[in-house]
Amino acid sequence: MSQKKFNLAVLAGSVFYIGFLPKFPGTWGSLAALPLIYLASAYIHPLFGPLLLVVLFSLTTLLAAYGMEKAYGPDPAQCVSDEFAGQAVVFMFIPIYTSWEYNLLVFITGFVLFRFFDILKPLGIGAIQNTEGGWGVLLDDILAGMYAQMCLLFIIFVVL
Numbered sequence: 001m002s003q004k005k006f007n008l009a010v011l012a013g014s015v016f017y018i019g020f021l022p023k024f025p026g027t028w029g030s031l032a033a034l035p036l037i038y039l040a041s042a043y044i045h046p047l048f049g050p051l052l053l054v055v056l057f058s059l060t061t062l063l064a065a066y067g068m069e070k071a072y073g074p075d076p077a078q079c080v081s082d083e084f085a086g087q088a089v090v091f092m093f094i095p096i097y098t099s100w101e102y103n104l105l106v107f108i109t110g111f112v113l114f115r116f117f118d119i120l121k122p123l124g125i126g127a128i129q130n131t132e133g134g135w136g137v138l139l140d141d142i143l144a145g146m147y148a149q150m151c152l153l154f155i156i157f158v159v160l
Contacts, residue, residue, distance in 0.1 A: 009067025012060050012081065019078035029080025030114055033057075033087040034107055040088075041096045050088040057085035058138055065134030075129065075137050082141040083118070089145025090114050090152060110152045117144035 014020055021028040033053075040049030060081040068079040090110040096103060117125060118141060125147070129140035 007067060007071060009064040010071055010078070013064030013068040013076075013079040015057075015060075015080050015084060019076075019080040025077045025080055026083050026118060027115060029083035030087045030111060030118070032080075033084040034111060036084075037088050037091050038096070038103070038107065041091055041094070046094060046096055047092055050092040050094075053088040054085050054092070054142075057081045057088065058142070061085060061138045062134040065137045069133075069137075079137060082138045085138060086118060086141030086145035087111070087114050089142055090148045092149065094149075094152065094156070106152070106156065109155060110148060113148035113151050114145055117147045123147060 011017070015029060015032065018029050018032050019025045037050055037053060040053050043049070044052065061079065064081060065079065068076050072078055087110075090113065091107075094106060094110070117123075121129065121140060121144070123143075125140050125143050128143055129136050131139055
């Protein structure tokens with residue numbers, strides 16, 4: 001991380017500097033979101049827990065994006081609050097059970113699916129990323145999360 005003065009937008013958008021971890025900040029951000037999503041799903045509600053996180057991190061992204069882009073350029077890799085929001089979308093409506101093996105399998109699968117859609121950006125995800133400002137930073141991750149969720153629900157209810 002470069003020697004920049006303290007910036008609240010950078011702190012929030014990078015989710016306490018997770019976005020500055022080396023090599024793959026989006027993957028680190030998505031991975032760091034999983035324990036928080038699990039706790040929200042298990043202890044709040046499988047729908048409302050992740051939904052609360054989607055709203056919280058979407059607002060964080062929209063508010064921090066301008067400052068992050070000012071400091072690091074358009075759609076900066078260091079901004080991972082959008083990954084937290086998109087990863088939480090994946091797990092809305094996903095049942096949480098007492099079996100840790102099932103939960104681990106579901107969370108690993110949801111993580112891999114989200115990263116697949118977020119990295120490759122098929123099915124209009126790449127196009128929506130070109131939206132101006134914070135919306136472009138956020139919406140591609142929300143859409144990637146929606147596609148990943150549909151695939152995960154199919155796997156859970158049809159394949160398993």
